[in-house]
Each structure stands twice: as structure tokens, then as C-alpha cells.
Amino acid sequence: ETGVTQSPTHLIKTRGQQVTLRCSSQSGHNTVSWYQQALGQGPQFIFQYYREEENGRGNFPPRFSGLQFPNYSSELNVNALELDDSALYLCASSLRRSLNTEAFFGQGTRLTVV
Amino acid sequence: GQQLNQSPQSMFIQEGEDVSMNCTSSSIFNTWLWYKQDPGEGPVLLIALYKAGELTSNGRLTAQFGITRKDSFLNISASIPSDVGIYFCAGRVSGNTPLVFGKGTRLSVIA
Numbered sequence: 459e460t461g462v463t464q465s466p467t468h469l470i471k472t473r474g475q476q477v478t479l480r481c482s483s484q485s486g487h488n489t490v491s492w493y494q495q496a497l498g499q500g501p502q503f504i505f506q507y508y509r510e511e512e513n514g515r516g517n518f519p520p521r522f523s524g525l526q527f528p529n530y531s532s533e534l535n536v537n538a539l540e541l542d543d544s545a546l547y548l549c550a551s552s553l554r555r556s557l558n559t560e561a562f563f564g565q566g567t568r569l570t571v572v
Numbered sequence: 573g574q575q576l577n578q579s580p581q582s583m584f585i586q587e588g589e590d591v592s593m594n595c596t597s598s599s600i601f602n603t604w605l606w607y608k609q610d611p612g613e614g615p616v617l618l619i620a621l622y623k624a625g626e627l628t629s630n631g632r633l634t635a636q637f638g639i640t641r642k643d644s645f646l647n648i649s650a651s652i653p654s655d656v657g658i659y660f661c662a663g664r665v666s667g668n669t670p671l672v673f674g675k676g677t678r679l680s681v682i683a
Contacts, residue, residue: 462614491670500576500660500673501615514670548614560605561671563614 461485462551462564470570471539479534479567481549489513489554490532491561492524495546507532508554536569544571578661578674585651586682593677594645595661603664604637604644605671610657618659619646651681 461484471477483490489508493501503516507526521537530551536543546568550561578595585591595604603622607615619630621637621644628635634647644663648655658676665672 464614493673498675500578500662500675501671502673503670506670516670550614560603560617560620562617563607565612566614568612 462549462562464547464549464564464567466567467565468568468570470572473539473541473571475539476535476537477539477569479536479547479549479569481532481534481551481564483530483532483549483551484562487551487553487562488530489552490526490530491550491552492532492534493548493550493563494518495548495566497545501548504534539571541571544569576661576663576672576674578677580677581675582678582680584680584682587651587653589651591648591651591655591679592645593659593661593679594643595663595674596643597663597672598642599663599665600641601663602641602666604635605662605664606633606635606644606646607660607662608657609660609676615660648679651679653681653683655679656681 463482465480491506492504495501504518505515506513510526523535526532546566548566550563552561575598606618609615619635624641626637632649658678660676661674662671
């Protein structure tokens with residue numbers, strides 16, 4: 459186990475709704491990244507948070523937003539859900555200032571939009 | 573943006589056989605990582621590579637960081653049934669920039 463925990467593990471939402479996914483980072487890790495993994499694909503970077511601020515963003519629209527809290531846990535919020543948002547959402551934590559501390563992933567949240 | 577080409581897309585092998593998969597990039601990377609993902613789980617880090625030419629082992633797994641810094645390979649020796657899963661390569665251009673992932677190699681092991 460990596461120590462990165464995500465909740466919930468599964469979620470079903472209706473198109474147009476909003477969703478919040480949560481992530482607790484591994485102890486000692488201050489950087490959280492979120493990835494979207496569509497079926498049969500590799501994870502795609504959404505954004506990263508460091509010291510409670512967004513620190514890099516992939517090619518995702520503004521309706522994907524996030525937060526990082528003082529304890530380094532994080533939330534991913536998606537507004538106006540679309541069918542194509544159905545995917546496994548992965549959270550990864552790392553220690554930014556260490557070159558040799560790589561990203562460790564949680565088990566993911568499986569989001570289904572109907 | 574950077575793209576990773578991972579091959580093969582899938583493999584069916586007999587238990588005990590060796591396996592080789594590779595990843596190529598359109599950009600120079602300073603970090604190569606190999607992950608394994610089981611169904612319903614997040615990717616688990618297998619091997620991390622940080623220097624061109626570096627060859628690193630983790631049990632029966634061996635990975636190399638290509639000299640050109642645009643490729644990497646992963647070998648699995650004497651495969652066993654628990655090696656089944658999807659293997660992803662991932663790379664990073666510099667510093668703490670985001671990881672870019674390949675599309676994965678699905679490995680099936682026939683006992």
C-alpha cells in the first residue's frame with residue numbers, strides 16, 4: 459500500500475451534475491497531482507497542487523478545479539459533468555523537493571456519468 | 573505536447589518466459605518510470621530511472637534509461653502468473669513537471 463487514499467471508490471452521477479473527489483496524501487508528501495484515466499488508456503495529467511496552490515495544469519477545461527488543504531489533502535471538483543468524464547480518477551502524492559521521491563498513486567475513484 | 577509510444581500493446585506468454593516491452597518519446601526526458609496496474613487499482617511504481625544509460629533491477633524486473641534519453645525498456649525474467657496486469661511507462665521532461673504516460677502493455681501469462 460502506498461498510503462494514498464481516495465474516496466469514494468465508486469460513484470455514479472448524472473450528466474450536468476457536479477462531483478467532488480477526495481484524496482489524502484502519503485505522510486510527509488506535500489504535492490498532490492490528479493490524473494484522469496479513460497478505459498484502455500494511460501493516466502492523463504489534470505493538475506498539481508503544492509502548498510495549497512495550483513502548480514501546473516494539463517489540457518482540461520476550467521470546470522475541472524481543485525483544492526489543497528493545509529494537511530496536504532486535496533479535492534478534485536468537476537462541474538457540469540459530461541458523459542466523457544466517465545473514467546478512473548487517480549490522485550498521486552510526492553515530495554516536491556526530493557528528486558528521488560516519485561509519485562505514489564491511490565487506488566482511484568471510478569466515476570460513471572449517465 | 574510530449575507523446576509516449578509504448579509497445580507492444582498486449583502480450584500473451586507462457587509462464588517461465590522472459591518479457592520485453594519498450595517506450596519511446598518524441599521529447600528528451602530526464603526521468604523514466606515503470607508502473608504496473610492491476611484491475612481496479614492505481615498504478616504501482618516498479619522502477620525509477622534518472623540517468624541516461626542507467627540500468628536498474630527490482631527482483632526479476634530490469635529497466636534501462638536509453639542513451640538518447642528518448643526511450644526506455646522493461647524486461648521481466650521468468651514470468652509468473654502474478655505478473656499479469658498492465659504495465660505503463662511514464663516520463664518527465666524536467667524537475668517536477670507532470671508525468672506523461674504511455675498507453676500501457678497488457679501482459680497475460682498462460683500457466
